[in-house]
Amino acid sequence: MNIKLQQSTLQKQSKIAITGSKSESNRLLLLQALYPNISIKNISNSDDATLMQKALQSADSVKDIHHAGTAMRFLTAYYATRNGQEITLTGSSRMQERPIKILVEALGQLGADIQYTNNEGYPPLQIKGQQLQGNLVTLDANISSQYISALLLIAPTLKNGLTLTLNGKITSVPYINMTLSLLNELGVETNFEGNTITVAKFEATNEAKTFTVESDWSSASYFYSLIALSGIGTSIELSSYKQDSLQGDSCLAEIYTKFGVETTFKNNTITLTKTHEATQETITLDLKNAPDIAQTIAVTAFGLQLSCEMIGLHTLKIKETDRLVALKVELEKLGASVDITDASLYLHKASTINKNISIATYKDHRMAMAFTPLALRVPLQIEKADVVSKSFPDFWRDLENIGIEMTEI
Ligand SMILES: O=C(O)C1=C[C@@H](OP(=O)(O)O)[C@@H](O)[C@H](O)C1
Numbered sequence: 294m295n296i297k298l299q300q301s302t303l304q305k306q307s308k309i310a311i312t313g314s315k316s317e318s319n320r321l322l323l324l325q326a327l328y329p330n331i332s333i334k335n336i337s338n339s340d341d342a343t344l345m346q347k348a349l350q351s352a353d354s355v356k357d358i359h360h361a362g363t364a365m366r367f368l369t370a371y372y373a374t375r376n377g378q379e380i381t382l383t384g385s386s387r388m389q390e391r392p393i394k395i396l397v398e399a400l401g402q403l404g405a406d407i408q409y410t411n412n413e414g415y416p417p418l419q420i421k422g423q424q425l426q427g428n429l430v431t432l433d434a435n436i437s438s439q440y441i442s443a444l445l446l447i448a449p450t451l452k453n454g455l456t457l458t459l460n461g462k463i464t465s466v467p468y469i470n471m472t473l474s475l476l477n478e479l480g481v482e483t484n485f486e487g488n489t490i491t492v493a494k495f496e497a498t499n500e501a502k503t504f505t506v507e508s509d510w511s512s513a514s515y516f517y518s519l520i521a522l523s524g525i526g527t528s529i530e531l532s533s534y535k536q537d538s539l540q541g542d543s544c545l546a547e548i549y550t551k552f553g554v555e556t557t558f559k560n561n562t563i564t565l566t567k568t569h570e571a572t573q574e575t576i577t578l579d580l581k582n583a584p585d586i587a588q589t590i591a592v593t594a595f596g597l598q599l600s601c602e603m604i605g606l607h608t609l610k611i612k613e614t615d616r617l618v619a620l621k622v623e624l625e626k627l628g629a630s631v632d633i634t635d636a637s638l639y640l641h642k643a644s645t646i647n648k649n650i651s652i653a654t655y656k657d658h659r660m661a662m663a664f665t666p667l668a669l670r671v672p673l674q675i676e677k678a679d680v681v682s683k684s685f686p687d688f689w690r691d692l693e694n695i696g697i698e699m700t701e702i
């Protein structure tokens with residue numbers, strides 16, 4: 294399905310309820326498999342969370358988690374601990390290009406039996422579950438925090454808990470803190486100081502424990518962008534959000550003040566309002582803690598005809614696509630000039646935005662969603678638009694409801 298977006302104007306005031314965070318959901322689903330007294334409210338309806346649930350529930354020996362990075366990494370650790378169970382864990386062709394060696398070797402230090410089916414260092418994996426021994430693991434922390442979260446999630450079920458020593462610069466730290474906070478909420482003792490994380494053993498209890506997932510902040514980014522590209526006074530209310538979020542992408546509230554958007558928190562909702570014009574000609578950001586909002590921000594800056602320098606983007610090359618290359622190619626089709634390195638992107642100030650450009654999405658939900666707000670400036674097309682379901686299946690319906698005019702082609 295491709296979508297043609299007419300040049301549109303957002304409703305002056307609107308309301309949306311965004312689905313639960315896929316990051317929180319997939320952590321809680323894994324914890325629920327380990328501690329069945331857990332129940333989960335406002336769980337994400339994303340493909341990634343649905344695939345995680347299916348994999349955990351099905352008795353099949355082959356588990357296919359498609360594009361879901363968290364499911365791939367968290368389930369690798371989980372099945373390595375399932376004594377007597379043998380499974381193959383696989384994913385989409387892109388998933389088979391996303392590295393997993395650091396996690397496999399870390400689990401190997403605990404005695405896990407994991408073999409590569411095709412290419413060393415990449416899924417599919419053949420996992421023979423067993424009771425893991427040992428409690429000390431050292432691993433590189435600069436490639437993906439998901440390897441660390443995967444180990445932390447199984448840590449309280451290990452005989453002596455776990456001590457992780459992290460090598461190198463730690464990336465995507467808020468996602469590690471989210472994992473630790475959820476463990477703490479369950480009652481698990483943890484400590485994170487410098488480059489060492491410890492997790493104590495924790496026994497299952499019968500006491501019911503309910504977690505309520507906060508709505509997804511990465512998904513909220515597209516509404517921040519829409520408001521930034523709208524006229525002064527335009528606002529949207531998004532539920533259900535908290536000021537003390539576990540999600541690092543809640544830094545959007547501060548970042549978007551630079552684009553003229555103010556956020557107010559009230560009764561579990563946030564209201565985003567365009568209150569002023571952008572305050573600077575060049576927006577400079579380090580996104581090592583919030584990699585998933587890089588595409589949204591680059592497109593907002595382009596739409597507002599600002600220049601933008603983003604660093605800390607070293608993880609973008611191994612996500613759903615090489616997001617640095619994808620951003621450069623698609624922004625340049627629209628008339629931008631973009632310089633990239635392995636870890637940064639520089640968008641030069643644009644003087645025009647080309648009309649009726651067809652945006653390729655590279656099997657990456659965030660490419661489709663990040664470019665859509667440009668419909669407030671020019672008509673454009675989004676190719677393979679159903680890709681959004683990885684994290685936000687209701688995206689197109691919600692956008693139509695707030696005034697974005699579109700037709701399927
Ligand atoms: O732990 C998580 O839920 C996630 C961690 C981040 O990945 P990296 O740690 O690989 O950057 C992020 O990009 C991803 O969307 C979700």
Ligand SMILES: C=C(OP(=O)(O)O)C(=O)O
Nearest residue numbers: 360361362363585612613
């Ligand atoms: C990178 C992402 O997801 P994952 O790594 O979990 O596939 C994302 O949602 O932007």
